[in-house]
Amino acid sequence: MALDNEQQLAETVHELANLITTGQDDLFMNRFTALHDFEKGQVYAALPENIREVAWRVMDDETLATIFDNLEIDPEEIVGLLEEMPEQKGADILVAMFADNEADLLQAMPAKKVANYLALMPADEVKEIKRLIKYEDDTAGSLMATEYLAVKRSEKVKDVLRQVKKQAEEAESIIYVYVIDDENHLIGVVSLRDLLTHPDDMAIDSITNTRVISVSADSDQQDVAQVVADYNFFSIPVIDADKHLLGIITVDDIVDVIDEEAVEDYSGLAAVDVSDTDDSAWHSAIKRIPWLLTLLxxxxxxxxxxxxxxxxxxxxxxxxxxITIIAGTAGNAGTQSLALAIRHFGNGSDQSGWKNLFSEFISALVLSIIGGAVLALVTMLWQGNDGLALAVGLSLALSILASSLLAHLVPALLNRLNIDPAVINGPLVATVCDWASILIYFSIATAMLSGFVGK
Amino acid sequence: MALDNEQQLAETVHELANLITTGQDDLFMNRFTALHDFEKGQVYAALPENIREVAWRVMDDETLATIFDNLEIDPEEIVGLLEEMPEQKGADILVAMFADNEADLLQAMPAKKVANYLALMPADEVKEIKRLIKYEDDTAGSLMATEYLAVKRSEKVKDVLRQVKKQAEEAESIIYVYVIDDENHLIGVVSLRDLLTHPDDMAIDSITNTRVISVSADSDQQDVAQVVADYNFFSIPVIDADKHLLGIITVDDIVDVIDEEAVEDYSGLAAVDVSDTDDSAWHSAIKRIPWLLTLLxxxxxxxxxxxxxxxxxxxxxxxxxxITIIAGTAGNAGTQSLALAIRHFGNGSDQSGWKNLFSEFISALVLSIIGGAVLALVTMLWQGNDGLALAVGLSLALSILASSLLAHLVPALLNRLNIDPAVINGPLVATVCDWASILIYFSIATAMLSGFVGK
Structure with missing residues (x-):
């Protein structure tokens, strides 16, 4: 039903391109407008360049802004599509887009190009967008849209409903209406549900929920995602240090954040960037080389x-x-500890570090005793050499213990230093665990050599 | 502002528990009702058991249903809270909950207990919930709520708005109203936004979007999440094979799915379940042991x-x-290939398998040539033995090539067999890569032995 496979998309693109080629512009616009917003983006990006050249001339700025708002590709590629048009047209589309998406595109451009586009925009738009651009990536400020509905507490339900209807086209989300005072301080929230279920003449004040949950513009996007996921919100307001309402973040942006952060953790564990699976073989190899050589x-x-x-x-x-079984098993235990620690500290958990360290120690101790005993037993049965069995079993146990603690302590330390532990990657930890295991193994084996050589 | 740290939560719990202890039930209910729904769940679960014993007696079924709908803990723990009450009370709360959450809880109970609760529910409720329970985990059917708003195409805007207002309290989402025919076939969707911005007397028919995107009840939850994320929907309708409307899935459930699937992929890569980071040390060790022993x-x-x-x-x-550098580097390359392949195939990509295999081959070839050359060069400088340098360089190159292809082919094969490639875990692949590398290395070294021994 959706254009969710490449064949359906290709057919739609082919059909629409044909309408352009044969000059049936009206029919093209009819068919195009009937698509869902996401599909408009999909189709527009997939049109052959010479057809797109005609297509954007047929469309008004609002339609183009909807397309550019809904393109789910790299900002750099979206900028490429924008640059197929004259600069004034591009500037008009940017202005018509949602402010958060507009800011994302401008941030993906070189400074000179940004200056060109800003020079072609109205002054108040430039002021607002400059304010948005200054927020750091991965913060609430960089995610927020400035198209929201805010009303005074003294207004009546019917007046607010009228504003909702008027702004429905422009505001990114009209599920919540935010209530502010005269200085634009956020003082509460009213849901559209409440507006619809209360008498027209009631004052907003009396249905305002003043326990409004908000995030500050410099909050980490991962923390914002956690709040929205916990509270099941459709959107959340963003405020500055003085509680002025700055914008809102909608749940669709949160969905992207959760996906993005998960990909980041996952990529770290494998020491490879999995965020773009459509890369060519050459690019894919190039991107993998630096880490592989570092590890080598x-x-x-x-x-x-x-x-x-x-x-x-x-x-x-x-x-x-x-060698491989001792270093490998210790490395596996280390990778497990690392994965647990990254999730634990990454989730903003603020439990006592010492308590966690003790838990990890007990858990690693159990693992090491069982692992060491199993290896010693198998070696005994296989080689019939109790000295050797003792040496390898002891080495494995100590290696598992050392690796688990190492893989827990490093992310714990980074967390204490306010560095996201996801920067450490799995293979790096496994390599360091290798060093520890080898030292432990051969030190023990050398010391116990007389116990098993020649037996 | 949120009860987002343990201290704030503890203070609120302490305060509310005090009100119960001192018999100020009304004040307790006032303070409790002012909390956000998510916080109600947080606080209720955190109350001491003897206080909770009094608390649920003070609350009506609707309030308790809201609490149980919003508990973000394991279904097993939620069932535990439910069992603190008499069975009739528990059954009443289950009936008052959203159907999807009710089904989740019943699925987490032993069959005998389910039968007990069902025996205490009205017959029509039992029929509906039995229908929901039969859907497999991880499908659209298991996620959907049956509280939605569906109207006939002949109705007028004002009538539908009246129904929206009436059902606003009960329906999980009133952002979209679904349009059905007399046999309950889904034929379109109207957004609340459209309802609010069109004249009261207009027929729904004329503002219905008939290109409604839906998913079937047996769709994989990951595919559903992808559609909702792409289209930025707040909810999506679920239909059966005959296009009958069965229920809706809201974006807050999708947020949980995306998180859950990411955790699954991530856990697989590390061979450890990271879904519950609050486990005790003992549980944590127990859960890690099976995989570690298998790998051992x-x-x-x-x-x-x-x-x-x-x-x-x-x-x-x-x-x-x-041994470690050859097996380790090949294992790292294999883990990278695996991570890329799991994301690639897991995303439901249906590109030609041969094209991907060729890309992976080229990419692995580049990696193996560079890796082999670096190791040969370093060995030459370190040991001054060109025969040895050649043997280890060649072994590393072939090992990287073999590991990369292996780690790509296995998930590709599973995908072809319609098995989610995320079932393979990173350390397992690294172990198999170890075998290949060791065979390659010692076969080459044995064959070339005369070329470097004694030099």
Whole structure:
């Protein structure tokens, strides 16, 4: 039913392109306008460039603004589409767009281009958009739209309903109406539901919920998403330090934030950026190389560490067979601890760090005892050498313990320093766990060598 | 402003508990009702059990239903709270809850308990809830609420607005009104915005959007989330195979789905369940043990493989030093490929599998040539042995190539078989990559042994 597969999209694009080619502009506009807003964006971006060249001439600024508001592609690509038009047309479309999307596009342009577009906009629009652009990425300010409905507490239900009807086309969300005082301080919220279910002559004051939940413009977008998800809000107001109402963030933007933050955590764990799966093979390889080479260089330290124990290995070559299982299992335990720690600290949990460390220690201790016992038992049965079994079992247990604590402490430390622990990636931690495991393993094996060589 | 930190919550709970203890029930209800719905759930669950015992007696079924609708904890824990009351009271609350939440709770109970509650409910409620319970987890049917507003196309704007006002309290979302025919087939949608901005006497027919996007009850929840996220909908209708309207899914449930699916992918990559970070240390260890032991046992195969080449290692102990870097780097490349593949196939992308395989091959080839060259160069400078440098460089290159392709092909194959590739986890793939790397490395080293031993 949706244009949710490539074939349906291709057919629609083909059909619409044909209407343009054969000069049936009115029919094209009829068919195009019947599409959902998201589909308008999909189709517009998929039209051949020479057809699009005609299409935007046929459309008014409002239709084009709707298209540009609903394009779910990289801002850079959207800017590319905008630049297919004369600068004045582009500026007009930017002005007609929702302010948050307009700001996103301007932020994706080089400064010179931004200046060109701003020079072609009305002065009050320039002032507002400059205010929005200054908010840092990933903050509430960068997400908020400035198209919202705010009314005074003394107004009547019927008057507010009239404003809702008037502004319905422009405001991004009319599910909540915000109540402000004369200095634009946010003092409450009224839901459209309440407006519809109360008498026309009632004062807004008496149905205003003054326990309005808001976020400040510099809040982290992840915290905003958490509040909206918990409270099941359709939108949330954004205020400044003096509680002035600045804008609103709607739930559709929150959906994007949750997706984006999840991709970030996930990419970190795999040391690869998965945010764009449509990349070409060449780009994909290029993007993976830096981390892979970094890890390779760090891995060379493991090689050097094992090389230091060449003498031990010469006396007991069987020791080499246990390197991957000890380093690998410790690395797995470390990755688990890291994943738990990133989620834990990333969720803004403010529990006592010491309590968590103790939990992690107990949990790692149980894991290490069981893991070590299993490996010792299997080695005993396989090699029939109790000295060797003891050495590898002990090494595995200590390696799991060290790796788990390491992978917990590093994100805990970063969290304490107010750095998002998601910057550490899984393979990096696994590499550091490798170092620890190798040192532990060969130190123990060297010390216990006489206990199993020649048996 | 929100009860978003534990201290604020604790203070509110303490204050409210005091009102109960001192018999000020009315003041308690006043203060409690002023809370946001989400906070009501937070506070209720946090009250001491003996206070809660009094609290639910003070509240009516509607208030309790709101609390239970908004508890953001495990269904099992919510069931526990419900069981603190007599069964008839519990059944009444279940009936007063939104149908989707009611179904979730019943699904979290043992069959015998479900039968007890159903026996205490009105017959028509039992019929509806039995219909909902039968939908599989993770499908649109299991997410949908049956409280929605549907009208006939012949009705007038003013009549529909009257119904909106009447049902505003009960329906989960009144942002869209769905238009149906006499047999309950979904034929269109009208937004509240349209209702408010069109003349009272206009027929619904003339403002109905018949290009309504819907999902079928057995759709995967991930696909539903994608449509809602793309189209920026506040809710989406659910239909059966004959296009009968069954229910709606609201965006707040979609927010939870996106979060849940992301956690699933992420947990898979780390081989640990991160969905509940509040677990005790003991539970946390228990949950991590099965995978860690599985990986340990699979890792023993690597040990056996290396053991087979004990003779080679005896002749050139330095070979042991390169095991971790070759297996580790190949494992990292494999994890990257896996992460990309899971996102790619998980997103329901239906591009040609062959094209992706070719892209992955080119990308892996570039990575393997660069990686192999770097390791060969470093080894040459470090050990001054060109035979050894060639052997380890070649081994690393082939290992990266094999691991990348393996980690791409397995999810591709699962996707072809209609299995969600997220079931494979990162460490499992890394272990299989270990096997491939070890075989490649020691086969090459054994074959080229005469080229570097004794040099």
């Amino acid at each position: 260089v760090l891995g060379l330290a493991s090689t050097a560490l094992i090389g230091m124990f060449e003498h031990t290995i010469r006396q007991a070559p069987i020791l080499a067979a246990f | 046992v699979l890792g023993l195969a690597s040990t056996a493989l290396i053991g087979m080449f004990e003779h080679t290692i005896r002749q050139a102990p330095i070979l042991a030093a390169f």
